[in-house]
Amino acid sequence: MEKPFLSLAIKNPRWFAQNTDAVLKTAEKELLVIAKLPSKEKRTVANVLEPFGRATAIIGEMQSKAHFFAAVHPDPKVRKAAERSVEKLSRFSSALYLRRDLYEAIKNVPEIDLDKETKRFRQKELLAFTLTGIEKPPSIRREIKKLMDKAVKLGQAFDRNIREDVRFLEFPAADLEGLPEDYRKAHKPDKKGMVRVSTQYPDYYPCMQYAVNGEARRKLSFLSNNRGWPKNERIFKDLLDTRRRQAVLIGYANWADYITADKMTGSAKVVRRFINELATVVKKTSERDFKLLLERKKKDQPNAVSLDVWDTAYYEDLAIKERIGLDTQEVRAYFSFERVERGILEITARLFGLSYRRVVLPTWHKEVKAFDVYRGKKLIGRIYFDLHPRKGKYGHAACFDLRPGIRGVQLPEASLVCNFSKGLMTHDEVTTFLHEFGHLLHWILGGDQRWARFNGFGTEWDFVEAPSQMLEAWALDYKTLKQFACHHKTRQPIPEALVKNMQKADKFGRGIWVRRQNFLSALSLQYHEERHPKRVDLYNIVQRVGKKYHVQQYPRGMYFYTSFGHLNGYSALYYTYIWSRAIAEDMLSVFRRKGMYDKKTARRYLEKVLAPGGSEDAHQLIRNFLGRDWDLGAFHAWIDK
Numbered sequence: 001m002e003k004p005f006l007s008l009a010i011k012n013p014r015w016f017a018q019n020t021d022a023v024l025k026t027a028e029k030e031l032l033v034i035a036k037l038p039s040k041e042k043r044t045v046a047n048v049l050e051p052f053g054r055a056t057a058i059i060g061e062m063q064s065k066a067h068f069f070a071a072v073h074p075d076p077k078v079r080k081a082a083e084r085s086v087e088k089l090s091r092f093s094s095a096l097y098l099r100r101d102l103y104e105a106i107k108n109v110p111e112i113d114l115d116k117e118t119k120r121f122r123q124k125e126l127l128a129f130t131l132t133g134i135e136k137p138p139s140i141r142r143e144i145k146k147l148m149d150k151a152v153k154l155g156q157a158f159d160r161n162i163r164e165d166v167r168f169l170e171f172p173a174a175d176l177e178g179l180p181e182d183y184r185k186a187h188k189p190d191k192k193g194m195v196r197v198s199t200q201y202p203d204y205y206p207c208m209q210y211a212v213n214g215e216a217r218r219k220l221s222f223l224s225n226n227r228g229w230p231k232n233e234r235i236f237k238d239l240l241d242t243r244r245r246q247a248v249l250i251g252y253a254n255w256a257d258y259i260t261a262d263k264m265t266g267s268a269k270v271v272r273r274f275i276n277e278l279a280t281v282v283k284k285t286s287e288r289d290f291k292l293l294l295e296r297k298k299k300d301q302p303n304a305v306s307l308d309v310w311d312t313a314y315y316e317d318l319a320i321k322e323r324i325g326l327d328t329q330e331v332r333a334y335f336s337f338e339r340v341e342r343g344i345l346e347i348t349a350r351l352f353g354l355s356y357r358r359v360v361l362p363t364w365h366k367e368v369k370a371f372d373v374y375r376g377k378k379l380i381g382r383i384y385f386d387l388h389p390r391k392g393k394y395g396h397a398a399c400f401d402l403r404p405g406i407r408g409v410q411l412p413e414a415s416l417v418c419n420f421s422k423g424l425m426t427h428d429e430v431t432t433f434l435h436e437f438g439h440l441l442h443w444i445l446g447g448d449q450r451w452a453r454f455n456g457f458g459t460e461w462d463f464v465e466a467p468s469q470m471l472e473a474w475a476l477d478y479k480t481l482k483q484f485a486c487h488h489k490t491r492q493p494i495p496e497a498l499v500k501n502m503q504k505a506d507k508f509g510r511g512i513w514v515r516r517q518n519f520l521s522a523l524s525l526q527y528h529e530e531r532h533p534k535r536v537d538l539y540n541i542v543q544r545v546g547k548k549y550h551v552q553q554y555p556r557g558m559y560f561y562t563s564f565g566h567l568n569g570y571s572a573l574y575y576t577y578i579w580s581r582a583i584a585e586d587m588l589s590v591f592r593r594k595g596m597y598d599k600k601t602a603r604r605y606l607e608k609v610l611a612p613g614g615s616e617d618a619h620q621l622i623r624n625f626l627g628r629d630w631d632l633g634a635f636h637a638w639i640d641k
Contacts, residue, residue, distance in 0.1 A: 009362035013081035030055035057452035071394035094148040097132035147246040178212040221310035225560035232562035240533035255528040256572040285511030326501040343484020381444035384415035399439035404455035405447025412447030438468030446613030454614040463618035465580035519550035521575035528572035582635035
């Protein structure tokens with residue numbers, strides 16, 4: 001019988017210290033079984049791999065919970081306690097993968113008698129030891145350990161500075177001309193006629209898209225992009241230096257080479273080649289898109305010579321309205337939050353044969369919703385929704401894993417954390433919802449694993465985004481949207497003609513979007529290839545990389561990299577988004593050919609890609625679904641549409 005689901009109504013900061021100590025004590029007992037094995041006793045699955053698997057699973061689960069609550073808990077004291085827990089658990093984990101006794105024990109488990117999953121588990125754990133520096137002399141291992149622990153603390157500080165740095169501007173009400181009616185009603189002027197607007201998503205993005213006043217957009221853009229500055233300038237340099245020193249000690253030229261070693265790409269050289277090839281492919285399309293938007297800006301400002309970063313969303317919206325006849329504010333009227341939330345549950349249930357049952361239980365915040373997930377009559381996991389902004393909460397959108405599934409032991413759990421409006425949503429927000437829900441499904445549907453490390457998106461990091469980007473495609477499918485998108489006043493379903501225009505609009509500006517993603521990929525790679533990161537000018541690197549890969553430049557005084565949270569969590573791996581998009585487009589070609597709700601295709605995708613989690617190489621998962629190796633053909637066609 002499986003363990004009960006987690007209890008997540010944590011209110012006392014002391015909970016983390018108490019439970020962290022208990023988890024560490026349990027893990028130590030498991031590892032002691034391995035350490036005390038007599039030298040002559042054979043190393044086996046039962047006396048080495050299973051206790052090691054249990055130890056790493058409970059440590060990983062506690063790390064996930066602590067990392068999660070450090071990002072979302074409403075009480076700053078609890079968030080701080082959770083951060084301390086992450087530090088303590090990370091120190092334990094780094095020390096664990098530098099222990100020669102454990103490494104030798106796993107290494108001495110004979111492969112010949114192992115089943116496929118267990119053999120892969122052994123291989124992956126040995127690789128983890130190697131990539132931590134296990135083969136280095138004790139003095140070097142001690143230095144690596146210090147650097148790993150330091151990187152955790154620096155990363156936490158970097159994230160905290162972004163999360164807690166919510167900034168505000170006050171505008172005259174007239175400066176919000178062009179904003180939707182519901183937005184203006186929610187932002188009423190004070191006695192002086194001023195409106196307060198924050199850098200949180202529901203405030204920020206509508207202003208970037210709809211505010212007619214370019215100066216208002218400019219001010220808010222600077223404010224948002226400079227979150228975390230100046231503190232994160234120093235912290236990020238220190239983090240880059242710490243990562244570089246660790247990579248060099250382990251035997252790599254730089255962090256980019258080190259962190260890509262166990263990914264699909266296998267090396268920074270392959271990533272760089274992919275980025276450069278993509279730059280060539282997207283150049284013509286992006287320059288065409290940029291020219292169209294600049295021409296539109298010149299209608300308002302005849303002397304304009306550039307399209308600033310705060311202009312892109314605004315003029316793209318205007319150009320779409322004028323060239324395609326699509327009013328994105330009209331589109332918003334069909335996407336009330338509650339119907340979107342319900343609709344996403346309904347369409348994924350239909351696609352994968354699932355059902356979601358609401359569970360009322362205490363959690364970390366009153367707005368959180370919990371659902372048990374069933375496949376047929378079988379309970380397969382639990383999910384949580386924490387979908388609206390609040391003070392101190394993680395400000396982006398993500399899926400946080402809370403507990404891995406282990407066959408016969410426990411069911412997987414994960415939470416969606418987003419910052420959506422409670423009223424009408426933009427179509428981009430609907431797409432983001434589906435994207436993050438794709439991660440959630442991957443975790444839950446891939447949660448029947450013998451070994452916790454293979455649960456759901458426990459696969460190569462540069463494949464992780466493919467299933468989530470796959471699900472985005474349903475946000476532009478008429479058969480999907482007509483199931484839940486209806487006008488918030490008239491209750492009429494979304495017209496097919498409107499969806500067709502939305503599909504046309506989705507292609508508009510795609511070149512600029514891909515170019516920017518490629519730029520961010522190149523930037524994250526370049527930062528982690530620098531030889532002397534403490535001495536570099538981070539802004540100048542933005543300019544240098546931007547000239548080669550972007551169609552726009554970030555103006556002096558805009559230090560957007562200090563609010564670019566992926567530079568901590570993803571380090572040099574931001575390329576995974578665009579790499580995974582290429583894979584997703586190839587896999588989507590099957591659905592587009594067979595039908596977006598074709599049962600055989602959906603079942604095959606579930607069974608061949610999602611359910612195996614990380615129990616097979618990503619290249620093999622894709623091959624199992626497509627019946628061939630993946631290629632860039634569908635991706636290049638998608639860019640040029």
